[in-house]
Amino acid sequence: MKDLGAMLLGRAAFSELAIGNTALVRAMIEGGARVVTSYPGSPTPEIAEAIRAIPKDKRPFYFEFSTNEKVALEVAFGAAINGHSSVVFFKSVGLNVAADSFVQLALMRILGGMVVVLGDDPGANSSQNEQDNRHYARMAAIPVLEPATAQESYAMMLEAIAMARRTMSVVILRMTTHVCHAKELLHFSAWNDPPLDRAPRFDPDAANYIPLAASVAPLKREALARLERTRLEFERSPFNRVLSSSSRRGIIVAGTARLSLADCLEGVCGRPTVLELGTVFPLPRGLVRDFLAAHEEVKILEELDPVLELDIKALAYDAGLKTRIIGKVDPEELIGEYLPEKVRSILEATWPGLLGTTKASTVAAPAAIARPATLAAVSAPAILSAAALTALPARPPQLCPGCGHRSAFHAIKKALAGDDITVADIGCHTLGYLEPYRMGRVLLSMGHSTSTASGLSIFNESRKVLCFIGDSTFFHAGMPGIVNAVYNSHNVTLVVMENGTTAMTGHQDHPGAGRNFNGESPKIPVRQALEGLGVTNIREVDAYRQSELESLVRAAVAESGFKVVIARHPCMLKLTREARRKPGWTARRVTIDQESCSLARLCVADFGCPSFQRCGDGRIEVHKDLCIGDGSCKQVCPSTAIVDDKGGE
Amino acid sequence: MGSPFNIYMTGVGGQGIGLLAELLARAAAQAGLPTKGCDTHGLAQRGGIVSSHLRLGSGAHSPLVEAGRADLVVALERCEALRALRTMLAPAGLLLWYDASWQPLDVRLGRARAVETEDVFAEAAARGVTARRVFREDLDDPRRQNMALVADIAGAGLIPGIGLEHYRAALADLLDGSALAKNLAVLEGANP
Numbered sequence: 001m002k003d004l005g006a007m008l009l010g011r012a013a014f015s016e017l018a019i020g021n022t023a024l025v026r027a028m029i030e031g032g033a034r035v036v037t038s039y040p041g042s043p044t045p046e047i048a049e050a051i052r053a054i055p056k057d058k059r060p061f062y063f064e065f066s067t068n069e070k071v072a073l074e075v076a077f078g079a080a081i082n083g084h085s086s087v088v089f090f091k092s093v094g095l096n097v098a099a100d101s102f103v104q105l106a107l108m109r110i111l112g113g114m115v116v117v118l119g120d121d122p123g124a125n126s127s128q129n130e131q132d133n134r135h136y137a138r139m140a141a142i143p144v145l146e147p148a149t150a151q152e153s154y155a156m157m158l159e160a161i162a163m164a165r166r167t168m169s170v171v172i173l174r175m176t177t178h179v180c181h182a183k184e185l186l187h188f189s190a191w192n193d194p195p196l197d198r199a200p201r202f203d204p205d206a207a208n209y210i211p212l213a214a215s216v217a218p219l220k221r222e223a224l225a226r227l228e229r230t231r232l233e234f235e236r237s238p239f240n241r242v243l244s245s246s247s248r249r250g251i252i253v254a255g256t257a258r259l260s261l262a263d264c265l266e267g268v269c270g271r272p273t274v275l276e277l278g279t280v281f282p283l284p285r286g287l288v289r290d291f292l293a294a295h296e297e298v299k300i301l302e303e304l305d306p307v308l309e310l311d312i313k314a315l316a317y318d319a320g321l322k323t324r325i326i327g328k329v330d331p332e333e334l335i336g337e338y339l340p341e342k343v344r345s346i347l348e349a350t351w352p353g354l355l356g357t358t359k360a361s362t363v364a365a366p367a368a369i370a371r372p373a374t375l376a377a378v379s380a381p382a383i384l385s386a387a388a389l390t391a392l393p394a395r396p397p398q399l400c401p402g403c404g405h406r407s408a409f410h411a412i413k414k415a416l417a418g419d420d421i422t423v424a425d426i427g428c429h430t431l432g433y434l435e436p437y438r439m440g441r442v443l444l445s446m447g448h449s450t451s452t453a454s455g456l457s458i459f460n461e462s463r464k465v466l467c468f469i470g471d472s473t474f475f476h477a478g479m480p481g482i483v484n485a486v487y488n489s490h491n492v493t494l495v496v497m498e499n500g501t502t503a504m505t506g507h508q509d510h511p512g513a514g515r516n517f518n519g520e521s522p523k524i525p526v527r528q529a530l531e532g533l534g535v536t537n538i539r540e541v542d543a544y545r546q547s548e549l550e551s552l553v554r555a556a557v558a559e560s561g562f563k564v565v566i567a568r569h570p571c572m573l574k575l576t577r578e579a580r581r582k583p584g585w586t587a588r589r590v591t592i593d594q595e596s597c598s599l600a601r602l603c604v605a606d607f608g609c610p611s612f613q614r615c616g617d618g619r620i621e622v623h624k625d626l627c628i629g630d631g632s633c634k635q636v637c638p639s640t641a642i643v644d645d646k647g648g649e
Numbered sequence: 650m651g652s653p654f655n656i657y658m659t660g661v662g663g664q665g666i667g668l669l670a671e672l673l674a675r676a677a678a679q680a681g682l683p684t685k686g687c688d689t690h691g692l693a694q695r696g697g698i699v700s701s702h703l704r705l706g707s708g709a710h711s712p713l714v715e716a717g718r719a720d721l722v723v724a725l726e727r728c729e730a731l732r733a734l735r736t737m738l739a740p741a742g743l744l745l746w747y748d749a750s751w752q753p754l755d756v757r758l759g760r761a762r763a764v765e766t767e768d769v770f771a772e773a774a775a776r777g778v779t780a781r782r783v784f785r786e787d788l789d790d791p792r793r794q795n796m797a798l799v800a801d802i803a804g805a806g807l808i809p810g811i812g813l814e815h816y817r818a819a820l821a822d823l824l825d826g827s828a829l830a831k832n833l834a835v836l837e838g839a840n841p
């Protein structure tokens with residue numbers, strides 16, 4: 001497993017412990033994908049990590065991180081209408097960015113076939129919402145396969161690639177966070193690298209590629225006819241399964257809820273019949289109708305929105321079925337992941353007592369995994385003292401030790417009045433909204449900050465408006481808002497938090513980095529881009545130079561019009577990780593000279609580096625496991641008690 | 650089919666839970682146990698809570714351990730040990746934790762009391778579960794605290810069906826060079 005790249009390229013069939021995201025890459029290789037594109041966003045970045053493990057010259061397909069999801073989708077589309085099997089992947093909300101082009105895809109004859117892999121995030125584990133992208137599929141008339149396990153991700157990705165090629169169209173593979181990251185022993189088939197056909201086969205005479213006015217209706221007619229052919233195929237798809245039992249109760253379930261359901265029903269007597277759907281759009285109507293007709297009551301168990309439910313209820317109405325269909329009853333059923341505990345409580349509310357009778361076998365462990373004696377010994381729980389149950393402090397995410405964003409927030413806060421307005425954008429620096437900084441108090445989406453700030457500045461003569469943006473986001477969606485602020489001369493100060501990388505999603509390069517996924521590339525400096533966009537009022541400083549940054553921001557907000565301050569410092573997590581790998585690296589730390597410390601505690605209360613820990617007696621100490629010795633904290637201490645730790649190993 | 654053995658790992662972003670989780674999963678696979686697991690990242694890299702789930706044996710469907718059903722909780726941090734004890738550990742489960750403390754913001758600001766080692770023992774006792782504390786003075790690199798936990802798991806046989814040789818093989822599968830040597834040394838150190 002040390003050499004993931006070599007493993008992924010193995011010609012013979014093999015088995016390996018891996019996650020769903022890795023499985024997708026093997027499917028791309030086996031399935032003959034030729035052009036793969038993406039923009040980083042959780043839960044999908046590990047797909048690119050697996051691709052990175054394959055040396056560029058051995059990669060059977062071209063891969064790039066594009067500047068945003070719409071661009072990535074268009075690059076994949078362009079390649080596919082030229083005859084290359086293509087794949088684009090991004091996170092849930094990425095589809096909002098790509099949507100303007102995405103909704104046209106079904107109208108196009110996509111020669112090589114194209115797969116859109118969506119990393120949906122029920123539970124909003126690492127996203128600004130938990131949107132259910134199945135809605136987009138209906139709007140755009142594009143079929144959806146939805147796996148529940150890593151092994152199924154591989155199988156469905158293979159089928160999605162083949163189906164897209166067969167139908168010369170687009171297929172969605174809808175992944176969700178805990179399918180992307182689910183780990184199990186995966187079984188992969190053999191692979192035989194077919195020769196690469198480089199011929200550009202785009203033929204605008206063979207099909208109409210200009211959806212405009214009168215040509216839309218025939219294109220849409222063809223798209224709907226194709227969707228119906230797909231539906232007929234889905235009726236017989238091996239991805240849909242009925243788990244029989246003789247119950248008059250049935251459950252229709254899709255996605256990871258299938259696994260939670262299987263856990264809950266493990267060992268249950270009189271379990272309902274289960275219809276597991278892997279092809280979630282278009283609905284295999286015949287299969288579902290027969291299932292409904294065979295049961296008196298059917299519960300529809302689907303995470304997030306009632307997409308299947310509405311289709312199924314409409315179908316039952318049209319077919320005149322009398323089956324009692326139980327959809328979402330409580331609004332909570334629309335919120336959050338269908339974890340095993342959630343499915344358990346839904347089932348208990350649906351059919352009280354259903355889960356109550358479990359067979360004895362679930363209680364006794366088999367010999368192979370018999371619990372050691374220490375685990376078996378249980379004494380009856382004593383009554384807990386009140387003190388023992390005090391609530392534990394929450395642990396919100398933090399900026400890392402040494403993060404330049406921290407220095408920037410600390411300095412900028414001093415340059416602003418308490419009621420001035422600060423607008424956040426998406427990235428590590430979003431965390432500035434938390435204590436102790438409270439900087440950047442409104443957030444919509446990537447790149448929104450300058451435009452939202454512009455709106456906040458209209459009619460506003462008393463409260464200064466300052467907004468933040470990261471450098472990756474600047475290139476992703478930030479520029480139109482900046483052009484608008486210049487064009488319509490909005491009274492806004494933009495702080496570009498330039499750390500040279502896409503930090504939050506795992507340090508991917510961006511156009512300002514001087515590198516792309518495949519090697520060196522011309523660097524597009526943020527400053528130069530800003531000048532090109534017509535910004536004339538630009539200041540810049542290293543974010544660690546806090547008093548200088550403070551006075552630059554003070555000066556900028558006092559001027560009228562659109563101003564930019566670039567607060568620059570490399571991502572210290574990335575820098576430290578890279579430094580550690582070099583020979584001769586030694587740890588650096590700061591320490592607190594307890595003699596000089598006046599217990600002002602600004603290092604904790606204002607600066608908030610997690611390395612500063614509070615002792616029982618109120619003194620502050622530096623945590624040896626956390627501090628990286630960057631020293632950006634020293635200037636914060638009024639009694640200069642933070643000093644380099646000379647005793648550091 | 651029997652019930653699977655459920656393991657829930659928890660800690661703070663940056664503590665090395667990724668390697669811990671990968672190692673336990675690979676050791677289980679080496680031992681021939683059906684293995685399902687899942688890391689939950691969130692914004693973890695930024696000092697929030699990170700957790701990982703592992704389910705061994707047949708009869709596991711979801712890769713996620715249901716709340717209150719972990720047979721073994723492995724925590725890399727004291728406060729998170731207590732949190733997982735309350736939310737994830739099964740009534741007859743075992744809590745194993747490395748006794749490092751990474752204070753949450755409210756503790757650093759003096760608004761909340763820090764969790765002490767005794768708090769974990771006391772609450773485990775009150776709940777009638779076993780708690781095992783690991784702390785090694787001799788570790789020169791905090792990034793090997795996870796390995797100290799694995800050494801204890803291997804030494805005491807806390808995961809049924811997995812032996813020291815499986816952990817060793819899993820480690821060799823994941824690392825090489827000096828990283829392998831250093832981690833192996835920590836692992837073997839607790840070999841009784």
Ligand SMILES: Cc1ncc(C[n+]2csc(CCOP(=O)(O)OP(=O)(O)O)c2C)c(N)n1
Nearest residue numbers: 041426427428429470471472473502503504
């Ligand atoms: C439309 C969309 N795509 C992707 C993401 C995932 N994402 C979260 S933050 C971020 C970029 C952060 O990079 P940058 O702007 O440079 O800020 P940094 O984290 O480096 O401070 C991305 C791509 C998202 N939230 N929305």
